[in-house]
Amino acid sequence: MSEPLVVVEGVRKVYRTGPREVVALKDVSFEAYPGELIAVRGRSGSGKTTLLNQVGGLDRPDAGRVVVAGHEVTALPEDGLLTLRRDVVGFVFQSFGLIPVLSAAENVGVPMRLARMPSAEREERVAMLLALVGLERQVNQRPYELSGGQQQRVAIARSLANRPRLLIADEPTGQLDSQTGRQIMELLRALVRSEGVTALVATHDPSLITLADRVLEMHDGTLRTARAETPLTA
Ligand code: ADP
Ligand code: MG
Secondary structure, X not given: OOOOOEEEEEEEEEEEEOOEEEEEEEEEEEEEOOOOEEEEEOOOOOOHHHHHHHHXXXXXXXXXXXXXXXXXXXHOOHHHHHHHHHHXXXXXXXXXXOOOOOOHHHHHHHHHHHOOOOHHHHHHHHHHHHHHOOOOXXXXXXXXXOOHHHHHHHXXXXXXXXXXXXXXXXXXXXXXXXXXXXHHHHHHHHHHHHHOOEEEEEOOOHHHHHHOOEEEEEEOOEEEEEOOOOOOOO
């Protein structure tokens, strides 16, 4: 097998709010390989978001190690984390996170501007990505002129802006009806194949579970690997 793209080793995360402590992750370890679509499943409060945030460099664990595409995430200084989140990891959230005053095309272009991509290249890539997610006719529409599913497609196109190696999606269908959610999951499945990214997707959605190569089960801050050795789609 090839080298893992993601290595998570003994990760622990404790939230302290006043005198109360919540151990959100207890000694979590796993690896993700290039091109895998991994579903992270578990009840609300089981630690899915906390886990994805440690992997994507949005937060730092209290113990353990995270490596993404050869970058020792847990050892990076703040500016290194910024670069990682800009160039190596793409994020998709339940609430889409689009900028309301910007068009679909402008939203997708934001990470490319931050990475100082030349404008001709940027325009070409924005058009390509919006076509890839099936929105070639909505490029000039603003988020409020788009359906929820269309907004999430824009967010997915934006997440791919800088050709990330890793896509992290936290309950990407949580605000969508089940049919639209299914379409978004199928889009993610297709993009993981066509773009060669690795994806970690937290979800309750049974339709993603069946599309995933592997399912990681979170339970009270610990990980149980389900069906790890048998890819569900081959
Ligand atoms: P999930 O995404 O599976 O619903 P989370 O990772 O959001 O779970 O939460 C795991 C645990 O950590 C929960 O008990 C939650 O209440 C707690 N938690 C999450 N974020 C914070 C925070 N910022 N401060 C304090 N506790 C938190
Ligand atoms: Mg969550």
